[in-house]
Amino acid sequence: MKFTLSWLKEHLDTSASLSExxxxxxxxxxxxxxxHDPAAQLKDFTIARVVEAKPHPNADRLRVCMVDTGxxxxxxxxxxxxNAxxxxxxxFSAPGTYIPGKKITLGKGVIRGVESLGMLxxxxxxxxxxxxxxxxxxPEDAPVGxxxxxWAGLDDPIIEINLTPNRPDAAGVYGVARDLAAAELGVLKTKDILPVEGKFPCPIGVTLDFNGEDKHLAPFFGLRLVRGVKNGPSPAWLxxxxxxxxxxxxxALVDITNFLTFDRARPLHVFDAKKVKGDLVVRRAKRGETLLALDGRTYELDESMVVICDDNGPESLAGVMGGEASGCDDSTTDVLIETALWDPMNIAxxxxxxxxxxxxxxxxxxGVDPAFALAGIELATQLVLEFCGGEPSELTLAGAVPREPRVIGFPWSEINRLAGIDVEPARATVILQRLGFTVAKCGDDDARITVPSWRPDIEGKADIVEEVVRMIGVDNVPSTPLPRTDGVASPVLTMMQKRARNARRALAGQGLVEAVTWSFVSKERAEAFGGGKPSLALANPIAADLSDMRPSLLPGLVAAAGRNAARGLGDQNLFEVGQIFFDAAETGQRLAAAGVRRGLAGAGRHWSAPARExxxxxxxxxxxxxxxxxGVAAGGLQIVSGGPAWFHPGRSATLQFGPKTIVGHFGELHPRALKIIDVEGPVAAFELILDALPAPKAKPTKIKPKLDISDLQPVSRDFAFIVDRASPAGDLVKAAQGADRTLIADVAVFDLYEGKGVPEGKKSIGLAVTLQPREKTLTDAEIEAVAQKIVAEAEKKCGATLRG
Incomplete structure (x- = not known):
């Protein structure tokens, strides 16, 4: 909502400064x-007269001017x-002046050997x-100096305010002035709008064609014809x-409606009466009907929309935009002025x-002020007669303006209960009356407050408290701390809240950057990542590509990485912790943590290590x-090769605690999924369902063991086993660990080989086993005995044989 300071002062008598x-x-x-205050950036520019202008001695296109600056x-x-x-x-601008069009500060200069001490x-x-x-x-009468x-009238600041959706009354300059007057910054200028006397009956009728359930779509419609107008440019001030x-x-005709839209928050519409055929009918649109609107575009209509029609069909889209066929131009001589009330939800x-x-x-x-519907058309008629002349008809009305004011019983003690401030009823009464409320005293602490017609957002007692508090000033609300209880406060975070917080810290520690993406994705992306159920499709999406609840965090993260890469940031390491949606049931919403890596791993391009993706x-x-x-124990965690369809089948794995408790996946994303998101791969990613992770035991049965560091030298032995090609290396590692849990401290895979010397269908896995003695140094015989146990367990559990 924009307006100028002078426009505001048309409705507010105030001596307050712009800053106030x-x-x-x-x-x-x-x-x-x-x-935006134009005068602020032009304050150093003055009016000057050129006393003499003669050719530059060293340049044909330059002139040397002697300038009287006053x-x-x-x-x-x-x-x-x-033209000098x-x-x-x-x-004229003197040296030291900032030139906004050139983004420079002017200085003294010498141009082709001649000194210049300013600028025209x-x-x-x-x-x-x-x-x-x-x-x-x-012009000649411009005052030098x-x-x-x-002098040029460029000192009128433009103010732009950000309106919250609950303040339609402030969508007009008059409403803003009313609020400032209530805040004691001036006096509101009020002027009665007198009805215009009609000279003849309006020849065009109006019908509201709705059944009982639809009457709320257009409760009121008013029309007036002004004939014999002379349309043309509006006055310079307008x-x-x-x-x-x-x-x-x-x-002039269109400018009047635009002016009243911003001046009084009262949108109106004007038709060229000679382009309207027959009477007007306000009804629901019919499927298949179209409207060529004033913006030059043709819109396809459906039954959910309300239109204003004549015998030719739809002429205007109610409350949204008029039609080009009946628009006013310089040839308009007879104009129909429309005022109406529409259902806010239907318009939206x-x-x-x-x-x-x-x-x-x-x-x-x-929500516009219903009580101003008639006053608005009277004011518009007055301006049309003033700017364009003509002869007005009587009003033609259909429906009725709602005139049932909302009355709220209000105890004055409610202000202190909700806001914590003591306000005298007399002071609160004055504040509310300045805002347009009617206050009737019912007792020492009670009042009946009638809500003004222009405040559809006032529904209850809390809203009235808000009006009083915002006029007194939120800064005047005392800061009152909550009472401190004795002892240590009980934990207030749930387990999932703690997990979400700890997950963010852990992933940030891994070098990932947190991202917050939409909870909605396109239908195509939802289906590509395991979603797309009809129950998770939005009934009224904010955009076509945000139509479904996300089944995974990965589509949003991958898309964000792709957008950054398109802007030259190829190496992307992002994570997100948020909700995902499996179905519409309450249990279908899960908390997940996911991360993606695209581009170079680790430090990226660096001299200390070769670059790798x-x-x-x-x-x-x-x-x-x-x-x-x-704190999830990894002892029972299983890593199973392969993942869901959006992961690469040969470069991904599933994390699970048994086949029925899948907690997540990791790996490279499938090229098909990346193509749907339009991102170049490869992209490595993981996703964990935090709800699915095992909960910690309420009362741990084991305490954390004390740190035990042996003074004895560890012993390392390498083994090479031949196993089936399909046999997981993890199974072999577990078998070796189980051979002697007292002495074996660590088992790691260090080699994988297939080829010459290894039978067809087999592979060789090299294990490095670390033995850590606790009581005494191991003898060769004891080491050999442990080695035999490892070979026996590998053969028993995995069918492995020691490679010769």
Missing amino acids: IVETLTRIGLEVEYV SGAPVQVVCGAP RTGMKSV CSSAELELSNDHEGIIDL AVYAQ QARLREIGLRPIN HTGRKLGIVTDARYRFER AGAFDAKADAMALLHSL
Whole structure:
């Protein structure tokens, strides 16, 4: 919502400065996002007269000007503008002035051997237009020495506020002024809007064609014909107002409706009466109907949308946008002015479905003031008669304006109960009355408060407390600490909250960067990662590519890595902890942690190590580090080759505690899944379901053993076993570990070989076994005995034979 300071002062009698107004707006809940004050950046530019302009002695296209700045003797300026001439008045900037159009600070200079002590400026250099062909040529009556911005009327700041959806009343300048007046920053200027006397009956009728259930879609519709108008450009002041807030003036009739939309938060629409055939009918659209709108696009309509029709069909999309066929132009002589009330939810649904964003939709979907519907068309009629002339008809009305005010019983003690501040009822009454509420006293502590028609967001007692508090100032609400209980406070985090927090810390420690992605993905991506169930499709998605609840964190993370790579950041290491969705049931929502690595592993390009791309084992390391940080015992963890369809079948694995307790997967993603997301691979990833991990025991049966470091030298022995090619190396490792759990401290795979010397269908696995004696140094016989046990266990458990 944008407006200028002068526009605000049309409705607010105040002597407050710009900074006071901006501070107050934010304090009362109308947050100021941006203030543009042209006078601030043009304060050093003054009006000057060129006393003499003569050719430059060393350059054909330059002129040497003596300039009277009004502050003493004339100064010499070298100017290259073709229109620089003796006697003209222009805009001067002295050395030290910042030139916004050039983004430089002007200094003294010597141009082709001639000193220049300033600059005569073009409109482009002041960022007033794109005209840089010549310097600004001012009229003869421009006062020399005056600040140019003030003389030219460029000292009107533009204020932009960020409206929350519950404040439709502040979508007009008048509503903003009312709030500032309630905050004691001035006096609201009120002026009665008198009805316009109709000279003849309106020849065009209106019908609201709805059944009983649909009457809420258009409870009221009003129409007036003004004939004999002379349409054309609107007055200069109105065009200036619209331009300052970023709107393009079109013609007087259209500009009036745009002006009232921002001035009074009252959207209206005008039809060229001669282009309307027959009476108007307001109804639901029919499937297959289309509308060529004012933006030049043709929209396909359906039964959920409300349209205004004549005998030719739809002429306007109710509350959203008018049609081009009945639009007003310079040839319009008879104009129909429309005022209406529409259902906010239906307007929002229509605008979102068609992708149309207009100032009218912005206000109607939040709720306009129903009591101003008639006053709005009267005010519009007055402006049409003033700017365009003509003769008005009587009003044609259909339906009725809702006139049932909301009355809330309110105990004054509620302010202290909810906000913790003591406010005298008399003071609170004054605040509410300034905001337009009617307060009737019912007792010492009770009142009946009538909500004004322009505040659809006020529904209960808490809303009234909010109105009082925001006017008093949230800064005045005392800070009251919660009472401190005796002793140590009980834990407040659940196990899953702790896991989520610890998972973020652990993955960040692995060198991954946290990302937060959408909980929605496209249908195609959901299906590619195991989702896409109809029960998880959104009924009203915010975008076509965000249509389904995500079945995995990986689509969002991979897409984020791809976007970063497209911007030159090829090496991506990202993680996320968040919710995923398996079905619509309560148990279908799970907490997951996932990470992706794309590009070079480790430190990336570095002289200390050869560069290599991240792979499945990098993802495995991340997953195992996460399990370790969460305190999950890895003793019963099984790593089974292969994963779901979105992982590469030969470069992935499943993490499980038995076949029925799958806790996650890791590996490289399948090229088919990457193609759907449009990301180049390879991409290594893992995903763990934190809900599926075993919970820690409430009362541990074993205490953590004390640190035991032997003083004796460990012994290492290597073994090479021949096993079936399909036999997992992990099974062989477990068999070797079980041979003697007292002496065997570690077993690691150091070699895998297939080829010459190994039978077909077999492979050779090399194990390094570390023996750690505890009581005495091992003899050769004792070492040999342990070795025999290892060979026997490997043969028994895995069918392995010692390689010769």
